Amino acid sequence: MRLARTLFRRFPRIGREVAAHVAPHQGYIDGVSHAHVTGWACNFADATERVEHEVFLENTGEILVRGRADVFLPGLREVGVGDGTHGFYHRFPRRLTQAEQDQLRVRVVPNGKKLTRASTVATTYQPLAFIVMDIVDNCNLRCPFCLYNYEGVHKTNLMTEETIDAAIRFAPFAADGAFWFSCLHEPTMHPRFVEYLRKMPPNQRRTIFYTSNLARRMPDEYYRFLANSGIHHINVSIESLDPAIYERMRKGARHRIFKENWDIMLDAFRAGKAPPKLRYITMAYKSNFRDIPALVEHLLTERQGSEIEVRYTYNEPHIPADFAQAEYLDDDEWLWLRDQLAPRLGKTVLLSMPPGVGEPKAPPPAASVSNAAPPPAPVVETSGTPPGFLPGRYGFKLIWDGTLEVRRVWGGSGPPEPSEVLLKSIDVREIADPEAFLASLPI
Numbered sequence: 001m002r003l004a005r006t007l008f009r010r011f012p013r014i015g016r017e018v019a020a021h022v023a024p025h026q027g028y029i030d031g032v033s034h035a036h037v038t039g040w041a042c043n044f045a046d047a048t049e050r051v052e053h054e055v056f057l058e059n060t061g062e063i064l065v066r067g068r069a070d071v072f073l074p075g076l077r078e079v080g081v082g083d084g085t086h087g088f089y090h091r092f093p094r095r096l097t098q099a100e101q102d103q104l105r106v107r108v109v110p111n112g113k114k115l116t117r118a119s120t121v122a123t124t125y126q127p128l129a130f131i132v133m134d135i136v137d138n139c140n141l142r143c144p145f146c147l148y149n150y151e152g153v154h155k156t157n158l159m160t161e162e163t164i165d166a167a168i169r170f171a172p173f174a175a176d177g178a179f180w181f182s183c184l185h186e187p188t189m190h191p192r193f194v195e196y197l198r199k200m201p202p203n204q205r206r207t208i209f210y211t212s213n214l215a216r217r218m219p220d221e222y223y224r225f226l227a228n229s230g231i232h233h234i235n236v237s238i239e240s241l242d243p244a245i246y247e248r249m250r251k252g253a254r255h256r257i258f259k260e261n262w263d264i265m266l267d268a269f270r271a272g273k274a275p276p277k278l279r280y281i282t283m284a285y286k287s288n289f290r291d292i293p294a295l296v297e298h299l300l301t302e303r304q305g306s307e308i309e310v311r312y313t314y315n316e317p318h319i320p321a322d323f324a325q326a327e328y329l330d331d332d333e334w335l336w337l338r339d340q341l342a343p344r345l346g347k348t349v350l351l352s353m354p355p356g357v358g359e360p361k362a363p364p365p366a367a368s369v370s371n372a373a374p375p376p377a378p379v380v381e382t383s384g385t386p387p388g389f390l391p392g393r394y395g396f397k398l399i400w401d402g403t404l405e406v407r408r409v410w411g412g413s414g415p416p417e418p419s420e421v422l423l424k425s426i427d428v429r430e431i432a433d434p435e436a437f438l439a440s441l442p443i
C-alpha cells in the first residue's frame with residue numbers, strides 16, 4: 001500500500017483508465033511475517049474482478065494459501081485502485097521460517113503474474129494496533145474537565161497479578177508504544193505499579209506507554225526504574241506553571257508536590273540510561289491559553305519534552321456547565337493559539353482543536369453540476385472486514401477485573417460506519433495461548 005500510494009502520488013494521472021493500458025493485473029505485497037502476508041491485487045482492465053491468487057514458496061513450489069483480493073483496504077481507492085476492495089490478508093497454516101519468508105511469493109491465478117514486494121515490507125507480526133489497559137479504576141484527582149465521570153466513585157479496584165501476567169503475554173504482538181498501562185485512570189494509584197511495569201520483559205518495554213498526572217508522591221525507586229527502563233513514552237498532564245491555575249485545573253493536586261515529583265523525575269531521567277520519552281498534555285482554556293505558547297517552549301527546552309499535545313475538551317454531559325461556560329475557548333481564541341504555535345505545529349506540537357474550527361465553511365449547494373468530478377466508485381460490501389476497518393488488525397481494551405474486549409480497528413477516513421465492531425469479550429486469564437487466540441479471530 002505504501003509503495004502504491006507513492007507511485008500514484010508521483011504519477012497522479014495514473015488511474016483506472018491509464019493503468020488499464022499499462023498492465024491489467026498489478027499489486028504489491030506489503031507485509032510478510034512468520035504468520036501472515038498482506039497486500040493488494042487489482043485487474044485494472046476490469047476492476048470489478050476480485051483477483052484470485054495463491055501464496056507459495058518459490059524454491060519448493062509449496063502453495064500455502066489461495067484466496068481472492070476482496071478486502072477493503074483504506075487508502076486504495078484514493079490512489080486509484082478500483083473501489084478499494086482489492087486487498088488481501090492471509091494467515092499461514094503453519095509458522096514460516098525466515099528462509100521461507102524470503103522465498104514467499106504471491107501470483108495471480110490463472111496467468112501466474114507475480115506481485116511485486118513493496119520496498120518497505122512490514123516484517124513483524126503485530127496484529128495488535130493497541131492494547132489499552134487500566135490497572136485501576138480511579139484517579140487521585142477530580143479535574144473538572146475529566147472525560148470520566150467519577151461521581152459516586154469512592155473506592156479503587158486493583159488489577160491482580162494474575163491478570164497483568166496474562167495481559168503481558170500479548171506484548172510481542174504490539175508495536176512500540178502500543179501497550180497502554182493507563183487509559184482513563186491514574187496508574188500510580190496501584191500500589192504495585194512499579195512491580196507490574198517490571199514484569200514486562202526488557203526487550204518488550206518499548207511497547208509501554210502511560211499517562212500520569214504526577215501529583216502523587218512516589219518512591220525514589222519508581223523514578224530510578226523509569227530512568228533505566230526502556231519504556232517508550234509517558235504523557236504528563238500540565239496546564240500551567242502558575243500554581244493557582246494548575247490547582248484549579250487539576251483539582252485535588254498540590255502544585256508543590258507536583259513540582260517536586262517533576263524535578264525528581266527529570267533529574268533521574270538525566271542520569272538514566274534508557275528513560276522514556278516525555279510527552280506533555282495541555283488542555284486549553286480561557287484561564288491558560290494565552291500562556292500556552294510560552295509553556296510549550298518551556299516544556300520543550302527546559303523540561304525534556306519530546307512532544308506537546310494541546311487539546312480541547314471532549315464535552316461530556318457530566319462536565320459542569322459553569323466550567324464549560326467560563327473556560328471553553330471560542331473559535332477566535334483557538335485560531336490565535338494555532339497561529340502562535342504555528343512554527344512548531346506538526347513537528348513537536350500537536351494541536352487538537354474542536355471539530356470545524358479553522359476549516360473552510362461548506363460552500364452553498366451548486367446550482368449546476370455540469371463539471372463536477374464523477375463520484376467515487378461504490379464500495380463493495382464483503383462478508384469479512386467491514387469497509388474502513390483494517391483486516392487482521394485488532395484493538396484490545398482490558399479493564400482492571402480481567403475483562404478483555406476485542407475490537408476491529410478503524411483505518412478509514414471520516415467517521416466510521418459502523419462506528420465500532422466488537423468481536424468478542426473474554427476474561428484474559430482464560431486465554432491459554434495468545435498467538436492461537438489471535439489466529440482464531442476473524443480477518
Ligand code: SF4
Nearest residue numbers: 139141142143146213
Ligand atoms: S488527572 Fe486525568 S484521569 Fe484524573 S481526574 Fe484529571 S483528567 Fe481525569
